[in-house]
Amino acid sequence: MKGFIKKLIPKFLLRFYHRTLAHLAAWRYGYPSRKIIVIGVTGTGGKSTVINLIGRILEEAGYKVGWTTTFNFKVAQREWMNKTKMTMLGRFGLQKLLKQMVLAGCEYALIETSSEGILQSRHEGIDYDIAVFNNLSPEHLERHGGFENYRAAKGKLFLKLKDKNKIIDGQKIRKISVVNLDDDNADYFLKFSADEKWGFTASNAEKQSIKIIKSENIKINNNGTEFSVKEQSFSLNLLGKFNAANALAAVTVALSQDVDLDVCAKGLAKVKNMAGRMEAVAKSPFKVVVDYAHTPDELEKVYQTLKTENQRLICVLGAAGGGRDKWKRPEFGKIADQYGSEIIITNEDPYDEDPQKIIDAVASGIKNNHYEKILDRGEAIKRAVELAQPGDTIIISGKGCEQCIMGPSGQKIPWDDREIAKKFL
Numbered sequence: 001m002k003g004f005i006k007k008l009i010p011k012f013l014l015r016f017y018h019r020t021l022a023h024l025a026a027w028r029y030g031y032p033s034r035k036i037i038v039i040g041v042t043g044t045g046g047k048s049t050v051i052n053l054i055g056r057i058l059e060e061a062g063y064k065v066g067w068t069t070t071f072n073f074k075v076a077q078r079e080w081m082n083k084t085k086m087t088m089l090g091r092f093g094l095q096k097l098l099k100q101m102v103l104a105g106c107e108y109a110l111i112e113t114s115s116e117g118i119l120q121s122r123h124e125g126i127d128y129d130i131a132v133f134n135n136l137s138p139e140h141l142e143r144h145g146g147f148e149n150y151r152a153a154k155g156k157l158f159l160k161l162k163d164k165n166k167i168i169d170g171q172k173i174r175k176i177s178v179v180n181l182d183d184d185n186a187d188y189f190l191k192f193s194a195d196e197k198w199g200f201t202a203s204n205a206e207k208q209s210i211k212i213i214k215s216e217n218i219k220i221n222n223n224g225t226e227f228s229v230k231e232q233s234f235s236l237n238l239l240g241k242f243n244a245a246n247a248l249a250a251v252t253v254a255l256s257q258d259v260d261l262d263v264c265a266k267g268l269a270k271v272k273n274m275a276g277r278m279e280a281v282a283k284s285p286f287k288v289v290v291d292y293a294h295t296p297d298e299l300e301k302v303y304q305t306l307k308t309e310n311q312r313l314i315c316v317l318g319a320a321g322g323g324r325d326k327w328k329r330p331e332f333g334k335i336a337d338q339y340g341s342e343i344i345i346t347n348e349d350p351y352d353e354d355p356q357k358i359i360d361a362v363a364s365g366i367k368n369n370h371y372e373k374i375l376d377r378g379e380a381i382k383r384a385v386e387l388a389q390p391g392d393t394i395i396i397s398g399k400g401c402e403q404c405i406m407g408p409s410g411q412k413i414p415w416d417d418r419e420i421a422k423k424f425l
Contacts, residue, residue: 018121026125043134053250060267066101067110088117158192181205276400292400303339315340322351333365346380
C-alpha cells in the first residue's frame with residue numbers, strides 16, 4: 001500500500017518532502033555536521049570496508065572517530081552492529097547519530113552514502129568535507145532508471161563539496177575529493193570542484209592537477225594482502241586484490257589529512273577481519289567464507305580470490321527480491337557456473353516476490369554445471385557442509401553479516417549466515 005501511494009504522488013512533491021525532512025532533522029539535532037569533519041564514501045562495492053579502514057587509521061593517528069556503514073556503527077569507543085537493514089540511515093536517525101558523535105568528542109564522522117540515500121535526500125542537511133569515490137558497476141538500475149542516473153546520484157555527494165567551508169576551532173576545513181583512478185568513471189567524479197583533488201591507483205594512471213597515490217608490489221596470499229606506497233610496506237589481514245584497492249582509498253584519505261604513511265600502515269595492520277566481508281568462519285578441514293557480494297562484479301572478484309587451480313569451490317548463492325535488479329539474477333548463475341565445482345541456489349531476501357521464481361532466474365544462467373535448488377537457506381548451507389571435502393572452500397554470498405532475512409510485508413526473520421554455518425560445522 002505504501003509503495004502504491006508513493007506512485008500516485010508527483011515526483012517533485014516527493015523530492016520536496018524528502019528535502020524538507022532532511023533539513024528539519026538537521027535543525028532538530030542542532031546541525032551537528034557543522035561541528036565535525038564529515039567524510040562521505042560512495043560507490044558500488046567496498047564502501048563499508050573503506051570507512052572502517054579510514055576509521056582505524058584515524059584512530060591510530062590519535063583522533064576520535066564515529067561512523068555509520070551497512071554493517072556497523074561507531075561513536076568514539078562504542079561500536080555495535082547495524083541491524084536496520086539500511087545502508088544509510090533515515091534522516092532523523094542519521095542526524096541523531098551525528099549529534100552523538102559530536103557530544104562524544106569525535107573529530108571525524110564517516111558516512112556510507114548510498115545512491116538510494118541520495119535519491120531520498122538523506123545527504124541533505126549534512127555538511128560534507130571529503131567525498132570518496134571507490135568504484136562503480138551496474139546496480140539498482142530499475143530504481144534509478146539506468147546506469148547514467150545511478151552514476152549521477154552518486155555524483156550528488158561530490159556536489160556537496162561546493163558548500164561553504166566550515167570553520168572548526170578557528171581552522172578552515174578544506175573540501176577534498178578522493179577518486180579511484182582505475183575506475184572507468186573516474187573522470188566523471190573528478191569534474192566536480194573541490195579545494196583539493198586526490199586520486200589513488202594501482203596502475204600508471206596520470207591526471208593533471210591532482211595528487212596521486214599509487215600502490216605497488218601487490219601480493220595476495222592465503223592470509224591477506226601486501227602492497228607498498230612509496231617506501232612504506234603495508235600488510236593487510238584481508239583477502240583479495242579489491243581489498244588492496246579499498247586499503248589504498250583509506251590511505252589516500254588519511255594522507256589528505258596529513259597522517260603519516262607509517263601510521264597508516266600500523267592502523268591497517270591492526271584490522272583482523274571485516275564482518276561479513278570475505279569473513280572466514282572456518283579454516284579446517286575445509287574453509288567456509290561468508291561475503292556480502294551482491295553485484296555480479298563483486299561476486300566474480302570474490303570467486304576469483306578464493307578459487308585456486310586444484311581447489312573445489314562450493315558456491316551457496318541467491319538473489320534479492322522486491323523487484324531489485326532482476327537482470328543480475330542469471331548473471332549470478334553464469335558466474336557461479338564459471339567458478340563453482342558445486343552450486344547450491346537458495347533463498348536470500350525475497351521480500352514480496354516468490355522466492356522460488358528468484359531461484360529459478362539464478363539457475364537460468366547455469367549451462368554447464370550441476371546445481372541444486374534448495375529453498376531453505378539453512379538447509380542449503382547444511383548441504384554445502386555435507387558436500388565439502390578437506391581442502392575445499394565453501395563460499396556463502398549475498399548477506400554477509402546481516403541479521404535478518406527480509407520476507408513479505410516487511411517481515412524480518414532473524415538470521416546470520418555465520419552462525420548457521422558454525423552450527424552445521
